[in-house]
Structure formats: C-alpha cells, structure tokens
Amino acid sequence: MLIYMAIKFCPKCGSIMKPYRNGNKVTWRCPKCGYVEDSSTTVPLVERTVIEHKPDEKPVVLTKANDNLPKVKVTCPRCGNNEAYFWIQQTRAADEPPTRFYRCTRCGYTWREYE
Ligand SMILES: [Zn+2]
Ligand SMILES: [Zn+2]
Numbered sequence: 001m002l003i004y005m006a007i008k009f010c011p012k013c014g015s016i017m018k019p020y021r022n023g024n025k026v027t028w029r030c031p032k033c034g035y036v037e038d039s040s041t042t043v044p045l046v047e048r049t050v051i052e053h054k055p056d057e058k059p060v061v062l063t064k065a066n067d068n069l070p071k072v073k074v075t076c077p078r079c080g081n082n083e084a085y086f087w088i089q090q091t092r093a094a095d096e097p098p099t100r101f102y103r104c105t106r107c108g109y110t111w112r113e114y115e
Contacts, residue, residue, distance in 0.1 A: 010035050069103075076104035077111060 008017045010030035017028040017037070026039040069085040076084060084102040103110040 008037075011037075071105060072102070074102055076102075076107065076109055078109040079104060079107040081106035 008019070008028050009015070010017050010033060012035045013030065013033045015030050015032040017030045017035070019039075020027045020029055028037045028039065029035070069087050071083055072086040073082055074084045074086075075082050081104050083105045085105060087101050088098045089101060090096075090098045100113045101110060102113065
C-alpha cells in the first residue's frame with residue numbers, strides 16, 4: 001500500500017482530498033464534491049505535508065515493565081529528578097524520525113522529545 005505524506009484540502013468545499021496514483025502522477029480527488037486536481041510530481045506532496053502537533057496529546061502508555069527499559073540521565077520537567085526510563089517509538093509515518101520518550105523514575109511523569 002502506498003502511503004502519501006500529505007494532506008490536501010479541497011479549494012471548493014474544504015474537505016480533505018484523497019490522493020490517487022495515476023502512473024507517475026498523483027491525482028487528488030475530493031470525496032465530497034468531486035473536485036479533481038493533478039499533481040505533476042511527488043515533490044509538491046512533500047511541500048504540502050501537514051503535521052499536526054497537538055499540545056495536549058497524551059503520551060503513549062506502554063504496558064511493558066519499567067525494569068526492561070534503559071535509564072538515562074535526564075532532568076524530569078515535573079519533579080526535577082535526574083533519572084528517567086527511556087525508549088524510542090515510531091509514532092508518526094515510517095520515514096520520519098522516531099520519537100524519544102522519557103518516564104521519570106521517581107514521579108512517573110512521561111514526556112517526549114522530538115529529534
Ligand atoms: Zn470538495
Ligand atoms: Zn519526576
């Protein structure tokens with residue numbers, strides 16, 4: 001399955017358009033009003049990439065036991081403790097850098113750090 005790294009909004013009705021592959025070209029089609037737009041190459045897709053960062057996004061909760069996670073020296077933004085569990089997780093598209101997660105060994109606060 002082909003994954004496109006872009007979101008394109010319909011200029012007519014504002015709906016999120018869907019990309020269709022047509023040879024080397026990508027055709028965007030609005031599922032709501034039927035508006036069609038061609039992209040000549042895949043380059044404009046990259047330029048139109050929309051990444052939404054939600055500030056209140058909940059960190060991923062792992063079921064994995066804490067003991068299996070490596071610890072690193074990092075300061076907890078909540079309690080000031082200087083040791084936290086550390087892991088890396090691919091939270092977004094596969095060709096984007098993975099996100100680092102930390103969990104404070106003292107208060108359990110979990111936060112993330114983008115590369
Ligand atoms: Zn539309
Ligand atoms: Zn803490």
